[in-house]
Amino acid sequence: MAFIEVEELVKQYGTERAVDGVSFTVDEGEIFGILGPNGAGKTTTVECLEGLRRRDSGRVSVMGLDPGREGTELKQVLGIQLQESRLPDRLRVGEALDLYGSFYKRRADTDELIERLGLGGKRKTPFGKLSGGQQQRLSIALALVGRPKVAVLDELTTGLDPQARRDTWDLIEQVRDSGVTIILVTHFMDEAERLCDRLAVIDSGKVVALDTPAGLTARAGDEQRVRFRPSAPFADALLLDLPEVAEVARSGPQVAVTGRGNLLQAVTSVLARNHIVAAELRVEQVSLEDAFVALTGKTPEN
Amino acid sequence: MSSTLKLVQTEARLFLRDPMSLSVGLLLPTVVLIGLGAVPMLREPSAEFGGVRFIDYFAPSLIVMCVGVVGLTNLPVMMATYREQGVLRRMRTTPVHPGRLLLAQLLVNLGAALVSTLLVVAAGRIAYGVPLPENPLGFAAAFLLGIGAVFAIGMLVAALAPTIRAATSIASVLFMAAMFFGGVYIPRFMLPDAVVRIGDYMPPGVQALLDTWDGAAPSAVQLLVMGATAVVAGVLAGRMFRWE
Numbered sequence: 001m002a003f004i005e006v007e008e009l010v011k012q013y014g015t016e017r018a019v020d021g022v023s024f025t026v027d028e029g030e031i032f033g034i035l036g037p038n039g040a041g042k043t044t045t046v047e048c049l050e051g052l053r054r055r056d057s058g059r060v061s062v063m064g065l066d067p068g069r070e071g072t073e074l075k076q077v078l079g080i081q082l083q084e085s086r087l088p089d090r091l092r093v094g095e096a097l098d099l100y101g102s103f104y105k106r107r108a109d110t111d112e113l114i115e116r117l118g119l120g121g122k123r124k125t126p127f128g129k130l131s132g133g134q135q136q137r138l139s140i141a142l143a144l145v146g147r148p149k150v151a152v153l154d155e156l157t158t159g160l161d162p163q164a165r166r167d168t169w170d171l172i173e174q175v176r177d178s179g180v181t182i183i184l185v186t187h188f189m190d191e192a193e194r195l196c197d198r199l200a201v202i203d204s205g206k207v208v209a210l211d212t213p214a215g216l217t218a219r220a221g222d223e224q225r226v227r228f229r230p231s232a233p234f235a236d237a238l239l240l241d242l243p244e245v246a247e248v249a250r251s252g253p254q255v256a257v258t259g260r261g262n263l264l265q266a267v268t269s270v271l272a273r274n275h276i277v278a279a280e281l282r283v284e285q286v287s288l289e290d291a292f293v294a295l296t297g298k299t300p301e302n
Numbered sequence: 303m304s305s306t307l308k309l310v311q312t313e314a315r316l317f318l319r320d321p322m323s324l325s326v327g328l329l330l331p332t333v334v335l336i337g338l339g340a341v342p343m344l345r346e347p348s349a350e351f352g353g354v355r356f357i358d359y360f361a362p363s364l365i366v367m368c369v370g371v372v373g374l375t376n377l378p379v380m381m382a383t384y385r386e387q388g389v390l391r392r393m394r395t396t397p398v399h400p401g402r403l404l405l406a407q408l409l410v411n412l413g414a415a416l417v418s419t420l421l422v423v424a425a426g427r428i429a430y431g432v433p434l435p436e437n438p439l440g441f442a443a444a445f446l447l448g449i450g451a452v453f454a455i456g457m458l459v460a461a462l463a464p465t466i467r468a469a470t471s472i473a474s475v476l477f478m479a480a481m482f483f484g485g486v487y488i489p490r491f492m493l494p495d496a497v498v499r500i501g502d503y504m505p506p507g508v509q510a511l512l513d514t515w516d517g518a519a520p521s522a523v524q525l526l527v528m529g530a531t532a533v534v535a536g537v538l539a540g541r542m543f544r545w546e
Contacts, residue, residue, distance in 0.1 A: 048397065052395065075395065075397040076397050080395035082388065082391060082392060082395060084388055085387075085388030085391050085392040086387040086388055087387075087389060088316050088389060097308070100396060102304075103398040105397075105399060142392070144396075174495075
């Protein structure tokens with residue numbers, strides 16, 4: 001049996017199926033991503049897995065425990081970081097960890113945890129006076145204070161500035177390296193690409209793809225795009241005649257050429273032969289974001 | 303240390319750290335008592351109060367305030383805040399049920415109402431010679447049933463109010479009603495008879511406090527109404543409470 005198993009999970013709200021037959025497995029030590037547009041059913045899926053929500057049908061097993069029937073045992077080994085969950089404003093960092101630590105049988109060394117999360121100087125700072133990034137780190141610390149085997153992190157970096165996001169990513173990798181299996185719910189492509197070993201893309205309550213980030217990108221095709229501003233006008237046919245080129249599009253002075261294979265070299269050599277200089281030349285590879293759009297027909301942010 | 307004990311300790315700390323709950327919840331009734339007692343006229347026996355002093359007559363109304371401030375405003379607003387800010391939700395992710403956090407809140411607020419009442423009784427006695435309740439057992443019964451009724455209503459507000467704002471508004475209306483009928487805003491001898499009769503049965507039940515303070519037996523009907531209110535509102539609150 002896999003470390004975490006979700007099979008044909010269904011959760012219905014009224015007549016709407018928020019989760020409609022989701023299946024995946026997660027291996028021990030993995031960072032597993034659950035990716036999808038807002039309202040796709042990501043959070044409901046992990047809530048059924050955490051035992052915070054009762055599933056309507058399907059089978060879920062986390063380390064051999066059923067979240068529905070063995071929720072309390074499961075919560076001893078599960079660390080959960082929720083989106084938008086605060087603490088009392090006047091509760092201090094050290095007190096919060098001490099309090100939450102008392103809920104678990106195997107509590108972590110809170111001093112070490114505070115240091116590891118870069119909150120060493122903030123022990124006596126009340127929650128309400130912490131920055132967004134510090135609150136988020138405290139939230140991760142609370143999810144880790146019971147020395148969990150599995151951590152579920154939901155929309156971890158939403159609302160953080162770019163530096164705080166990168167720091168958080170490093171932290172997650174450290175946590176995984178310490179032997180914790182991680183399920184990461186996100187709608188950020190860069191985050192998924194950077195951190196996840198494998199990903200499930202969920203859309204309208206269904207898994208539409210399950211693969212490594214590289215595998216998903218490859219699925220969207222090896223298409224590339226070359227953009228530049230030509231020094232002299234030329235006819236589209238000049239490029240369209242090339243076997244590598246599929247499409248030529250113009251917007252203002254800019255030309256965007258889409259195609260496959262050795263597109264960049266084909267385009268630049270034709271331009272050079274015609275004494276056209278390509279200024280502001282850029283090559284764009286297919287990203288996970290393109291793969292996402294291809295799979296769901298939606299942009300990740302909406 | 304058990305997690306429940308730790309929760310009580312934490313909630314007590316947070317209560318004392320909040321300047322509002324500390325000053326209004328614990329100290330305000332005593333400050334009002336001391337302030338009123340500083341007026342010499344209110345320390346003289348007067349025919350209007352049946353030959354007793356205003357300060358003696360008014361002390362039970364201040365107990366209504368002690369219980370009301372904590373049970374009708376602090377308690378429901380704190381619980382609604384914990385729900386709306388996801389504090390209860392976060393507790394659900396741990397092996398300890400969030401019900402224990404609410405229990406801790408309840409215990410801390412009960413403790414605060416008790417301390418604030420003791421302060422009023424002690425300050426009255428020491429500063430102005432207000433006698434201690436002369437029927438202590440009856441007074442204790444009236445106080446405990448009254449506090450039970452008020453806190454159960456506070457819990458029901460927390461259970462029903464969808465937001466912090468709603469909890470705050472409902473709580474302040476109920477608080478003002480309890481204060482008005484309890485004779486805090488206008489002494490009861492100045493209120494119309496109908497209002498006084500309603501006040502007899504309005505939690506926490508000022509008349510039973512007054513009677514037992516004077517050494518008389520409390521009215522059984524008044525005590526029963528408090529007990530019934532505590533049970534009915536408490537059960538409804540337990541049934542209807544939403545964790546998210």
